[in-house]
Amino acid sequence: MPELPEVEITRRVLEPHITGRRIVALKVREPRLRWRVKDDLPAKLAGQRITGTARRAKYLLIRLEAGTLLVHLGMSGSLRILPAGTRRRAHDHYDLLLDSGNTLRFNDPRRFGSLHYTSDDPSRHPLLARLAPEPFDPKFDASYMWRITRRRRTPIKQVLMNSRLVVGVGNIYASEILFRALIRPRRQAQSLSREEVKRLAKEVRAVLEQALEAGGTTLRDFVAPDGELGYFSQSLYVYGRKECRACGTPVRHLTQQGRSSYYCPACQR
DNA sequence: ATGGGCACCTGGCTGC
């Protein structure tokens, strides 16, 4: 479900409901997520106050007095704030009970999501340590993009999807970013010109930022924790479309690494 | 070091 904008929206909506609250209990109903939720996690969290939230790539960080929770939504995960006692639905895997009387509830049909806890600096956690710079970090610019595309023969779409090189971009936004940078998804990374690399760096930021402002992309089931539907899907040029939204040319579909890519053969080179 | 393929899951839709 979520790429960077959807995770960031989730964070922003949850933030005022959870920061400053104390965790009464963690109730895990289904520990078999992408990685098994540790049995001793409830004991570690009980009684801790939530001091804030952050995001790194597509991981949501919930800062506690003595550590940090690392939450990943996977493909189909979502978090919601609900009044205690709200009836559970299928695929509600864990609840964080708060002293406000509310519950932070995680739902994830496919169970590709995950829940980790570290009492160390979270940036040193194995899942975060090797991630690329944030797209909104000043370090992420044309010269960074130039560096990572040199001597790589891999298709540029796979560079955008590789979290050691670029974070936050998933399958939908990868196609959209390439469309707006006027670059075809199969182009070898090293074949990009200075001009193309410059456009690419700019569009990575622009697309993520605009999707964030639009409340994310709702295709089938992304709903923010407050129930709002994102409307960025109206702004998609090629992803999942029959015709290019800019010029009307039939959109081409292909499979790369088992994932769908879309591009406009007229607009993109 | 890089790149490719697989694995982990469930649900919804399509087409026979």
Added chain:
DNA sequence: TGCAGCCAGGTGCCCA
């Protein structure tokens, strides 16, 4: 109507 087959917004890991 039933059901097989395919597809879906992610990403770590193993292997060549």
